[in-house]
Amino acid sequence: MIRAAAPGDLEAIRAIYAHYVEHTVITFDFDPPSLEEWGERLAAAGERGHPWLVAERDGAVAGYAYAAPFRAKPAYAQTVETTIYLSHEATGHGLGRALYGALLDALIAQELHLAVAGMTLPNPASQRLHRALGFEPVGTFAQVGFKHGAWRDVEFLQRRL
Ligand SMILES: CC(C)(COP(=O)(O)OP(=O)(O)OC[C@H]1O[C@@H](n2cnc3c(N)ncnc32)[C@H](O)[C@@H]1OP(=O)(O)O)[C@@H](O)C(=O)NCCC(=O)NCCS
Numbered sequence: 468m469i470r471a472a473a474p475g476d477l478e479a480i481r482a483i484y485a486h487y488v489e490h491t492v493i494t495f496d497f498d499p500p501s502l503e504e505w506g507e508r509l510a511a512a513g514e515r516g517h518p519w520l521v522a523e524r525d526g527a528v529a530g531y532a533y534a535a536p537f538r539a540k541p542a543y544a545q546t547v548e549t550t551i552y553l554s555h556e557a558t559g560h561g562l563g564r565a566l567y568g569a570l571l572d573a574l575i576a577q578e579l580h581l582a583v584a585g586m587t588l589p590n591p592a593s594q595r596l597h598r599a600l601g602f603e604p605v606g607t608f609a610q611v612g613f614k615h616g617a618w619r620d621v622e623f624l625q626r627r628l
Contacts, residue, residue: 468522468523469520469521469522469523469565469566469569470520470521470523471518471519471520471521472509472519472520472521472531472533474506474509476521476528476531477502477505477506477509478502479521479527479528480505480521480528480531481499481500481501481502481505483528483530483531483552483553483554483555484496484499484500484552485499486554486555487552487555492587492612492614492615492617492619493586493587493590493593494587495587495612495614495619497614508535512533512534512535515536516577517533517534517535517536517547518533518534518570518573518574518577519531519532519533519534520532520533520566520569520570520573522553522557522562522565522566524557524562528554529553529554529556529557529562530551530552530553530554530557530562530563530566531551531552531566532549532550532551532552532566532567532569532570533549533550533570534547534548534549534550534570534573534574534579534582535547535548535550536548537581537583545579545580545581546579546580546581546582546583547574547579547581547582547583548582548583548584548585549567549570549571549574549582549583549584550584551563551566551567551570551593551596553566558592559592563592563596564596564599564600567596567600568600571600571601571626571628574628575628578628579628580627580628581625581626581627581628582602582625582626582628583605583623583624583625584597584602584623584624584625584626585621585622585623585624586621586622586624587612587619587620587621588607588619588620588621588622594622597624597626598624600626601626602624602625602626603624603625603626604622604623604624605623605624605625606622606623607620607621607622607623608620608621608623
């Protein structure tokens with residue numbers, strides 16, 4: 468089931484993301500955000516009217532996806548940066564495609580104009596998911612971040628909504 472995120476989902480969201488912060492270079496965070504920080508992010512998304520969805524599997528939150536401002540200056544207002552994370556146990560079974568598709572549908576319904584996504588390379592699942600849902604590559608920042616002992620490249624993609 469895919470539905471809007473609620474404050475009661477934040478502990479699951481915190482735990483899903485903390486795994487990737489600690490064990491991967493998929494995100495450039497070094498320290499997992501606290502529950503309080505997640506609460507502030509969800510509230511801010513609500514105030515902006517940006518969608519934040521969760522996917523439930525067997526009654527538990529197995530992933531989340533949301534849109535946030537791409538950049539702060541006002542001419543960017545119709546462009547959002549999209550993000551998706553599934554529990555590492557829930558990947559590879561089509562859930563990402565369903566959840567991210569629902570997020571894009573919500574953005575289209577809001578008449579937003581462009582979705583932008585960035586991903587540390589390599590990330591075959593994310594690279595494939597974005598292309599499968601109509602994102603086109605914009606370019607790659609080479610060695611733009613340093614994590615877990617090495618320089619990391621980040622590819623950006625965009626999708627007209
Ligand atoms: C990226 C992510 C959201 C994809 O969701 P998923 O449920 O695993 O992917 P799906 O099963 O829906 O598959 C989506 C597409 O990617 C492909 N894919 C999935 N896993 C793959 C893998 N490991 N290698 C290559 N392709 C893969 C699928 O074949 C499918 O493509 P298709 O529709 O053309 O057949 C999920 O793997 C995830 O949360 N990963 C960790 C966090 C992350 O990387 N987030 C994105 C940050 S940019």
